[in-house]
Amino acid sequence: MWLGRRSTGMANSALEVTGIHKSYPGVQALRGVDLRVAEGEVVGLCGANGAGKSTLVKILSGAEQPDGGGIAVGGEVQGLATPHAARQAGICTIYQELSLVPQMTVLDNIFLDDFRRRGMVVRRRGLETVARRLLGRLGADVDVHTRVADLSIAKQQLVEIAKALKSEPAMLLLDEPTTTLPPRDVEALLSLMRDLARDGVGLIFISHRLDEVTGVCDSVEVLRDGRKVTRFDRPPPHHEIVRAMVGDRYENSLAAAAAEGAEGKLGGVAQQDVVLEVDGVTDGARLQPCSFQVRRGEVLGVTGLLGAGQNELAECIFGIRPVTSGRTIVAGRTVPPNKPRKSIAHGIGLIPEDRKTQGLVLDMSAMKNMTLASIDRFTSFSMLQGRREAAHARRFVEELQIKCSSVDQRVRTMSGGNQQKVLLARWLTRDSRVLLLAEPTRGVDVAAKEEIYRLIRRHLRGGGAAVVVTSEVSEAALCDRVLVLSNGRIVAEMDHDQIQADHDGFLAHLR
Incomplete structure (x- = not known):
């Protein structure tokens, strides 16, 4: 049972990675990566999408095998042939997408591997005691007999961590664990990480939110194009991490301006003619009647605290959430409510909050996902013109700088980040007049953010308009105008210059 390791005060190595190489067909994912984590140290692992972070985590967790190099845990060389072997060696991994079984209880999830090995003849009372002590150590007020499906995401994550800690790991890998958590739960998780480090556990932390990285980590390692480019022995200013991550692409980028606290603007090409008009739209439940206009070339930001109604508004406009009253007008034409096909036909495109479950067909190719909403444009006499479709997709891969084999x-x-660009390519293929982008840069790094911003600006220059729904205040402040929602109601509207002049006043509307 895990009661907490105690740091010896010496810089003993919890994990040492030397010369790790990994390639896939057409892609060199890792090129001789070295990494060291001391006992009780929290190491931030940063890099652009495609830099090799996920591949390295997969190798350390036993899900992938390296082509070369070595891994030592606690000074002993290990061959991590399987995830089980990695856990036996003392490495446990917490992913953004949890590996719990929703219909099983907390207790059964924590000890699922033990049940598999021992069969059903186990002393459940003893396991209940262990589970309660683990959860108590994590500060989790959770009944061990509760179904995981009935817990909040934050509490599910604590169950996942308890499941990992029962084997007293030397190393804990956390791969973007804060992406779906509200701010209060994020801070609680970061505090827990500090406690684990004080007890001697080594941690690798991956997050695209640099304030989290610099707030909790002792050191920062940066990967770029499969290589380790630098190590910061103490967390540096954000812009130094960004510069290391993106290299020559750093200068004059919007992401760099935001990282350095400088003023940046995403839109700035608004015209007089109205492209989108929302008139009293409501779902009769969580969203109060909302009205606003968006002009051609304009970026309208919609923000608010978690659950304020911003995502419901985007879903109502697109037609995937039932509208009880109000209307949506695109370029002077009323869009029939509750019919996404009609919304698409009228020129509305949606990038949903959860791209994996609501936007993309994951087992389809990049090409098929790009052309999914415009397949009629690649058919002739009911026959698909495959060469024309492939040529179009290759052009977008090049223009949008999508990394794929x-x-x-x-x-x-x-x-x-590349998945998000494929979704953008879908609506650029469709020549959508209005793009609704719900959390467009969630879960992507600053380099991918810059690419997404570039594509939004391209859409605006082509005469389109965009509505950016975001919970990131810094991202909302990049827009031409911003609507603030609270309890499903628009409570404030400020333009870019007003926000820059009175940022505290803008933040006051979010409380």
Whole structure:
């Protein structure tokens, strides 16, 4: 049973990685990566999408095998042939997408591996005691007999951590664990990480939110194009991490301006003619009647605290959430409510909050995902023109700088930033007048953010308009205008210059 390791005060090595190489067909994912984590140290692992972070985590967790190099845990060389072997060696991994069984209880999830090995003849009372002590150590007020499906995401994550800690790991890998958590739960998780480090556990922490990295980590390692480019022995200013991550692409980028606290603007090409008009739209439940206009070339930001109604608003406009009253007008034409096909036909495109479950068909190729909403444009006499479709997809891969081995690569195997660009390509293919982008840069690094911003600006220059729904205040502040929602109601509207002049006043509307 895990009661907490105690640091010896010496810089003993919890994990040492030397010269790790890994390649896939057409892709060199890792090129001789070295990494060291001391006992009780929290190491931040940063890099652009496609830099090799996920591949390294897969190798350390036993899900992938390296082509070369070595791994030592606690000074002993290990061959991590399987995830089970990695856990036996003392390495446990917490992913963004949890590996719990929702219909099983907390107790059964924590000891699922033990049940598999021992069969059903186990002393459940003793396991209940262990589970309660583990959860108590993590500060989790959770009944061990509760179904995991009935817990909040934050509490599910604590169950996942308890499941990992029962084997007293030397190393804990956390791969973007904060992405879906509200701010209060994020801080609680970071505090827990500090406690684990004080007890001697080594941690590797991956997050695209640099304030989290610099707030909790003792040191920062940066990967770029499969290589380790630098190590910061103490957390540096954000812009130094960004510069190391993106290299020559750093200068004059919008992401760099935001990282350095400088003023940046995403839109700035608004015209007089109205492209989108929302008139009293409501779902009769969580969203109060909302009205606003968006002009051609304009970026309208919609923000608010978690659950304020911003995502419901985007879903109502697109037609995937029932509208009880109000209307949506695009370029002077009323869009029939509750019919996504009609919304698409009228020129509305949606990038949903959860791209994997609501936007992409993960087992389809990048090409098929790009052309999904415009397949009629690649058919002649009911016959699909495959060469024309492939040529179009290759052009977008080049123009949008999508990293993939070919247009036939399954979207499931692509990085988050590249998946998001495939979704943008879908609506650029469709020539959508209005793009609704819900959390467009969630879960992507600053380099991928810059690419996504560039594509939004391209859409605006082509005469389109965009509505950016975001919980990131810094991202909302990049827009031409911002609507603030609270309890499903628009409570404030400020333009870019007003926000820059009175940032505290803008933040006051979010409380």
